[in-house]
Amino acid sequence: MTAVATPASAPSRRRSLTGVIGIRHLATPAVVVVALIADYLWVHSLRLDSIEQRTLNSGYLVGRTAEHLKLTLVATVLIMSIAVPLGVLISRVRARWVPPLVLGLANVGQATPAIGVLVLLTITVGPGVGVAMTSLVAYSALPVLRNTLIGIQQVDPTLIEAARGMGMRPAQVLWRIEMPLAVPVVLAGLRTALVFCVGVATLATFVNAGGLGDIIVNGIKLDRDPVLVTGSILTASIALLLDWAGGLVESALRPKGT
Amino acid sequence: MSDHASPTATVPAGTVPAGTGADADGETATRHGARIELADVSKIYAGQEEPAVESFSMVIPAGELVCFVGPSGCGKTTTMKMVNRLIEPTSGRITMDGEDLLSLNPHELRRRIGYVIQQIGLFPHMSIADNVALVPRMLGWDKRRTAERVDELLHLVGLEPGRFRSRYPRQLSGGQQQRVGVIRALAADPPVMLMDEPFGATDPITREHLQNEFLALQRRLRKTIVFVTHDFEEALRLGDRIAVLGERSRIVQYDTPDRILAEPADDYVRSFVGGQAAIKRLGLIRxxxxxxxxxxxxxxxxxxxxxxxxxxxxxxxxxxxxxxxxxxxxxxxxxxxxxxxxxxxxxxxxxx
Missing domain, CATH: 3.10.580.10 (CBS-domain)
Structure with missing residues (x-):
């Protein structure tokens, strides 16, 4: 069934694995710290005019960053609570045409430019955080939905047969066998969604929902490079750090023995 | 070991062979096999004209190991899976010590029947102990009894509990995994076991080891076992009886290995026996x-x-x-x- 590992080789393999994770897990924060420090030193060396000063002060930066994080995290929680159950649900459906249909709809959500969704929703219901959230979820739900479905489908069917043969009920098979084994795939999808969200949340500024998009758009509109660059670096840093944290969670929650 | 409650509620009269006293070596008393009867069992899959299994009738005496032998696709696995209702029969009756299996809750029924498959199906995210303890836990055994049972079973197949209890399946060799697969099925001491080519995926040397070990185990446990294989030599070695099955699970001959070798019913059975029937018969006698x-x-x-x-x-x-x-x-x-x-x-x- 699986490759045979001799008892002696198992612990040593685990040790070398943690070594690799250690290095990879230090690299991302290091890059982010270096980029932020470099940006800080650069901005500090400039003489800022009043327009730049209005944006590049700690109060404004922290406020926008907090908004951005909030948009991203709330959207991610929403995606989790919608896409994971939906993925499980469509993995249970007997009818063959259902999963492609649902995935197709989710694909439309992702394929449609987020800015377009944002504009359409704003025209119909008016601007606001709700609109930003809706388009974030619509845009970023696909990876989680697809990975939940795939994660469950990729579970070795002989394991399910063995579980049923032992007398597990369908719910027990789902919770004790299928879901734990699907966790790594689902989390990988969630990580992708998280990064999508950080990017798309910059568009929230167009519907008055704040976030780091405010800084970037200010920088573009007012032709102030330090503002534009700082907003971009902050956005990229958040994306990298969240992806990094997602990776840590992924390896922590990976079921033992797999 | 023997201070906890014995799982043996009832040992059907007459099924305990002389000299195999259940508590003979101080182990937990073992529940011996139950008599299984299939009467006119058929399976017709939806949308198919031909039945996969057609009015299959067979009595499997308590404590015997019956091998179903036949070519791929003859319905032998389907027939076996109807006993624990992984496949629901379209018609017919199946009883275990007289109890009608088709009237029971299928999940509860399956917890009373051991099930071993060729791919073993150990759950990779659970330790060996957790794999073995699954059915006892579903049956609500307390922690101590479950842990003792797990250790006892690991001992039984020569896996030292201290070393293997907390390992994960992928840290075991194929033969060790297969042993765990067998004791996982035995965990709640079921009277009946269904085994679908359990040793089919192992190399010839490991297979022979496992077969001999399993035979020794079965001599002590006396479970009723339905054993599906396409390897006639394996059936000769393990089976108390062999059922040679033809298309749609038709029973061509159902007899002891010796009688099948000595008097094959027809050319079809003879083709399974192959040559050297006389020599093979000598192989059955100690x-x-x-x-x-x-x-x-x-x-x-x-x-x-x-x-x-x-x-x-x-x-x-x-x-x-x-x-x-x-x-x-x-x-x-x-x-x-x-x-x-x-x-x-x-x-x-x-x-x-």
Whole structure:
């Protein structure tokens, strides 16, 4: 069934694995710290005019960053609570045409430019955080939905047969066998969604929902490079750090023995 | 070991073979097999005209191991899976010690029937102990009884609990995984086991090891076992009875291995037996089961009492010997066998 590992080789393999994770897990924060420090030193060396000063002060930066994080995290929680159950649900459906249909709809959500969704929703219901959230979820739900479905489908069917043969009920098979084994795939999808969200949340500024998009758009509109660059670096840093944290969670929650 | 409640509620009268007292070696009492009866069982899959299994009727005596042998796609696995209702029969009756299985809750039924598949199906995210403890936990056994049962079973197949309990399946060799697969099915001491080519995926040497171990285990446990295989040699080695199945699970012959070798019902069965039926029959009889000739004084090539007559024949040819000594496990000579004893044994149809 699986490759045979001799008892002696198992612990040593685990040790070398943690070594690799250690290095990879230090690299991302290091890059982010270096980029932020470099940006800080650069901005500090400039003489800022009043327009730049209005944006590049700690109060404004922290406020926008907090908004951005909030948009991203709330959207991610929403995606989790919608896409994971939906993925499980469509993995249970007997009818063959259902999963492609649902995935197709989710694909439309992702394929449609987020800015377009944002504009359409704003025209119909008016601007606001709700609109930003809706388009974030619509845009970023696909990876989680697809990975939940795939994660469950990729579970070795002989394991399910063995579980049923032992007398597990369908719910027990789902919770004790299928879901734990699907966790790594689902989390990988969630990580992708998280990064999508950080990017798309910059568009929230167009519907008055704040976030780091405010800084970037200010920088573009007012032709102030330090503002534009700082907003971009902050956005990229958040994306990298969240992806990094997602990776840590992924390896922590990976079921033992797999 | 024996201070906790015995899982044996009822041992059907007459199923405990003499000399195999359940508590003989201080282990937990074992529930012996139950009699299974299939009557007119058919399976027709939706949208198919031909039945996959057509009015299959068979009685499997308590405590016997019955091998279903037949070509791929003949319906032998389907028939087996109808016993624990992984496949629901379209019609017919299946009973276990008289109890109608089709009227039971299928999940609860399956917890009372051990199930072993070729792919083993150990859950990779659970330790060996957790894998083995699954059914006892579903049945609500308390922690201590479950843990003791797990250790007892690991011991039973020669896996030291201290070393293997907390390992994960992928840290075990194929043979070790297969042993765990078997004890996981035995965990709640079910009276009946269903085994679908359980040793089919292992290499020939490991397979023979596992078969011998399993046979020794079954001699003690006396479960009722339905064993599906396409390997006729395996069926000869393991089966108390063999059912040779044809298309749609039609029973072509259902008999003891010796009688199938001696009197195959038709050419179809003969094709399964292959050549050398007489030699294969010798392989079914143990040297110790015969009336031995008195031991002489000459020193002779020897075989153990548990060797088969096929081994005796091999020794006769190999050593150009007239007689072969039969010795027990401490090397004491029990008696002797010669070529005539072999042919006489073959004529009388063996000791079974």
């Amino acid at each position: 040297a110790g089961d015969l009336d031995l000739l008195p031991a002489g004084s000459a020193s002779l090539p020897s075989v153990r009492v548990d060797a088969t007559l096929r081994d005796v024949l091999d020794a006769i040819v190999a050593h150009r010997a007239q007689r072969i000594a039969v010795v027990d496990s401490d090397g004491r000579v029990r008696g002797e066998l010669d070529f005539d004893s072999l042919t006489a044994a073959a004529d009388s149809g063996g000791a079974r």
